[in-house]
Amino acid sequence: MAGSGKAHLRDGALLTVEDLVVEFPAGRGRKVHAVSGISLDVLEGETLGLVGESGCGKSTTGRAIVQLPKPTSGSVRFEGRDLTSLKGNGLRDMRPVMQMIFQDPISSLNPRRRVGDIIAEPLKVWGRGDADEREKAVRDVLESVGIDPEQAVGRRPHQFSGGQCQRISIARALMLDPKLIICDEPVSALDVSVQAQILNLLEDMKARYGLTLIFIAHDLAVVKNVSDRVVVMYLGKVCEVGPPDSLFAEPAHHYTHALLSAIPVPDPTVVREDKAGVAGELPSPLAPPSGCRFRTRCPAAQDRCAAEEPLLREVAPNHYVACHFPLIGGPAPAHASVAADAR
Amino acid sequence: MTREHEIQVEDAYEGPVVQVTDLETGFKTPRGLVRAVDGVSFKLDRGKTLGIVGESGCGKSVLSRSVMGLLPSTNVVRNGSVKFQGRELVGLSGKAMRKYWGTEMSMVFQDPMTSLNPVKRIGEQITEGLRFHLGQSKDDARATALALLKSVRIPEAERRLREYPHQLSGGMRQRVVIATALACGPRLLIADEPTTALDVTVQDQILDLLQAQQNERFMAMMLITHDLGVVAGRTDEIAVMYAGQIVEKAPTSVLFAKMKMPYTEALMQSIPKLDLPSHTRLQAISGRPPDLVNPPSGCRFAARCLYAQDRCLDEQPPLMEGDTPGHLYRCWYPVGTPAGEEALNMNLRKNRTAAGLKAATAAEGVGAIPG
Numbered sequence: 025m026a027g028s029g030k031a032h033l034r035d036g037a038l039l040t041v042e043d044l045v046v047e048f049p050a051g052r053g054r055k056v057h058a059v060s061g062i063s064l065d066v067l068e069g070e071t072l073g074l075v076g077e078s079g080c081g082k083s084t085t086g087r088a089i090v091q092l093p094k095p096t097s098g099s100v101r102f103e104g105r106d107l108t109s110l111k112g113n114g115l116r117d118m119r120p121v122m123q124m125i126f127q128d129p130i131s132s133l134n135p136r137r138r139v140g141d142i143i144a145e146p147l148k149v150w151g152r153g154d155a156d157e158r159e160k161a162v163r164d165v166l167e168s169v170g171i172d173p174e175q176a177v178g179r180r181p182h183q184f185s186g187g188q189c190q191r192i193s194i195a196r197a198l199m200l201d202p203k204l205i206i207c208d209e210p211v212s213a214l215d216v217s218v219q220a221q222i223l224n225l226l227e228d229m230k231a232r233y234g235l236t237l238i239f240i241a242h243d244l245a246v247v248k249n250v251s252d253r254v255v256v257m258y259l260g261k262v263c264e265v266g267p268p269d270s271l272f273a274e275p276a277h278h279y280t281h282a283l284l285s286a287i288p289v290p291d292p293t294v295v296r297e298d299k300a301g302v303a304g305e306l307p308s309p310l311a312p313p314s315g316c317r318f319r320t321r322c323p324a325a326q327d328r329c330a331a332e333e334p335l336l337r338e339v340a341p342n343h344y345v346a347c348h349f350p351l352i353g354g355p356a357p358a359h360a361s362v363a364a365d366a367r
Numbered sequence: 368m369t370r371e372h373e374i375q376v377e378d379a380y381e382g383p384v385v386q387v388t389d390l391e392t393g394f395k396t397p398r399g400l401v402r403a404v405d406g407v408s409f410k411l412d413r414g415k416t417l418g419i420v421g422e423s424g425c426g427k428s429v430l431s432r433s434v435m436g437l438l439p440s441t442n443v444v445r446n447g448s449v450k451f452q453g454r455e456l457v458g459l460s461g462k463a464m465r466k467y468w469g470t471e472m473s474m475v476f477q478d479p480m481t482s483l484n485p486v487k488r489i490g491e492q493i494t495e496g497l498r499f500h501l502g503q504s505k506d507d508a509r510a511t512a513l514a515l516l517k518s519v520r521i522p523e524a525e526r527r528l529r530e531y532p533h534q535l536s537g538g539m540r541q542r543v544v545i546a547t548a549l550a551c552g553p554r555l556l557i558a559d560e561p562t563t564a565l566d567v568t569v570q571d572q573i574l575d576l577l578q579a580q581q582n583e584r585f586m587a588m589m590l591i592t593h594d595l596g597v598v599a600g601r602t603d604e605i606a607v608m609y610a611g612q613i614v615e616k617a618p619t620s621v622l623f624a625k626m627k628m629p630y631t632e633a634l635m636q637s638i639p640k641l642d643l644p645s646h647t648r649l650q651a652i653s654g655r656p657p658d659l660v661n662p663p664s665g666c667r668f669a670a671r672c673l674y675a676q677d678r679c680l681d682e683q684p685p686l687m688e689g690d691t692p693g694h695l696y697r698c699w700y701p702v703g704t705p706a707g708e709e710a711l712n713m714n715l716r717k718n719r720t721a722a723g724l725k726a727a728t729a730a731e732g733v734g735a736i737p738g
Contacts, residue, residue: 077566077568216422216634216637220650223639243639245638245639245641248639249645267645286570288600290594290595290638291599291623292623293620293624294599
């Protein structure tokens, strides 16, 4: 699980993250290695899917991009400006262009305020428009997310269902005309029927407002549905990057393969012979394994995996993997990796 | 002594482990009676698994608690019949039910952290039931607990017995919960969303474990979930619930091959699938479930259904049997029948169902939702 390695980065991206490291102090001089040197980029108008199990660092990555909190090291360049070097008003000026949508739609709305006020708040904070203009903007955005403004503006969040609250959160995120929206598990708390409504809505909003999305989720099928490019993460590192169709049809990393084969398929006639269950549990992020971080649970692990950290390299068009012995593309040549202690 | 005698008598019992008939469970609220479970019937034999599928608020969890008799004694209305090994449970006092809990029927809940006591060691929590119900000595109970932890494949079981729940990962905790539930050898295991709080790889391990334990012990199992994928490969029969009722029930392979209820079809279509290319438009179900204080007089799904005709609004369809034995559904215009096809095509042509839903655009998922 190298994640070190930038073979997958492209020119002219809207957002480029390089060597992002996020560590949290854990007492007694120990550190939680939440994100350990990952690089990724997003082109304008693209949806980047960030997928992995709990504790892999996907949410931390999303938050570090908007500098909440600032990453320990690494760079986050948005339209050429390095956000990590910005402070105070410089960083504040960048806030409207990057918005977030969170997992729990009900707790991300203030229960004591009316929906109309919640959605108008970003405009008030930034002093945009007068009262009439703001009211019109609120109505327009509510209508576009499929909520009747006549009934909604005067009500409070508890009077809406989870799906409707998520629509309201999306409306609020759209108010300042952002370029990038980071969606952190936006549909995990919703029922499947409502989940489909919200996924469709996000696709519509993306087309209508010209948005770029980073979509963080643990559900591979959901990520596949919305993404143009998928990044699979494991224990703070990147395993595999690729276009969703080929990545899911032909995973190159043993971890991606294991994840895919663990998904329950809603079809009783499917009998999985190639079930590649992963043994054991996620190692502690306090003391991650040397070399490839997945080696302790990987069926193909060898001595080299402990000694050398694999680098991301292209195994198929646009399809990158950080593995010495991937499922496609043959083993990595010796020079494509760095010694583990050089990490 | 009496206890052993009792068990022998029950082993001779040949019928279904659980037989539920017209079970109704409602909660008294200031707004009126919330009919969370409204006329549910099913039976479950030894060694079989029944999957109960539905969205939040459809009554699946209340059903499981009503079967177990785990509901509060005040402000709850519980009618109908729950026969366990031939004996009626509805109307029994909490004291009488204690004889069943743990030893005859037990439950695995969704969140393993909250269902374990955080200030008691794992060993104590598992042995509690063994000592209380089976009257085992301290040493015997400990030996049984150790064997149980090994059977649910917990590594270093000896050490784990002395640990507290917070020292274990989510998947390990759920294994402990399963071990506790299995400790006294129940005949019925109810697993209520046992893997919803877990990651997919761990979910897979836990579901495999439940299945293995069920086969080994020849228990009856109810697997309650919102995920059709979870029940697909692991149940003998599936009941789909909507607004407090079973709307379709069939052997698992029949249900997936020939679903008849438009709700089941809509649920299937709204799931993103891995074998579809990315950016495939999902067919969402518009609107939301009805209010269970005043459920509609006709079919409860009619307002959201693409097949809905006038009859669906007026007359509630009974649970009827289709051409496959054991396949029950509640629909006047079932999916895949000439009547159903005609109803759907007519609605799509008019772009309007009898309930006023824009049929052709509804599947798109966007559009104002009546507040």
